[in-house]
Amino acid sequence: MKTRHQFYLPDDLSEALDELASRPGASKSAVLTEALRAWLDRKAGHELDQRFGPRLDRQQRTAQRIEATLNIVAEVLDLFVQHQLTIVAHQPPFDEETGQLGIKRYRMFLDQVGRRLAAAQGQPRLLTLTEDKQAP
Incomplete structure (x- = not known):
């Protein structure tokens, strides 16, 4: 008909x-x-969904992977802080010289992080235990 x-x-x-x-x-x-x-x-199917849907889906998957990685980093940091606070719980308070040494080591640590980020062009990477060992 x-x-x-x-x-x-x-x-x-x-x-x-x-x-x-x-x-x-x-x-x-x-x-x-x-x-x-x-x-x-x-x-x-709405034209905009057909045009941009796949791109938005890829961005969502990327955001989910970043969120999962961030959650792992947060858990590792939490465990590390708990471990450090447990270790130093029964130590005597720091004297001035020890405090200055801690600040110096912290600045060296930040410099090392900055060098690694610059070398990786801002892309995070997993490090092995043998990489870039520098005594404080």
Whole structure:
């Protein structure tokens, strides 16, 4: 079953339709039916979702991996801080010289982190126990 429709097209679209319908085996009804069906199918899936959906999905997966890595780093840091606080719980308070040595070692540590980040161009990397050993 088919239903007859009458409508008006702008001159430029009418010319384009005539050109498409002039090809062998084509008709205006077939061209318009195919165009309308394609347009309705595309709108059902929303055009923006089809264009940007895969990119947004990739970005979401990347964000999830970053979040998982950050959670691991937070757990490692938590465990390290707990370990350090347990070790120093029964030590006497630091004197001035020990405090200055701690600040010096901390600055050396930050310098080493800065060098590694610069060498990796800001990309984090896993380190092995044998890499870049420097005595404080």
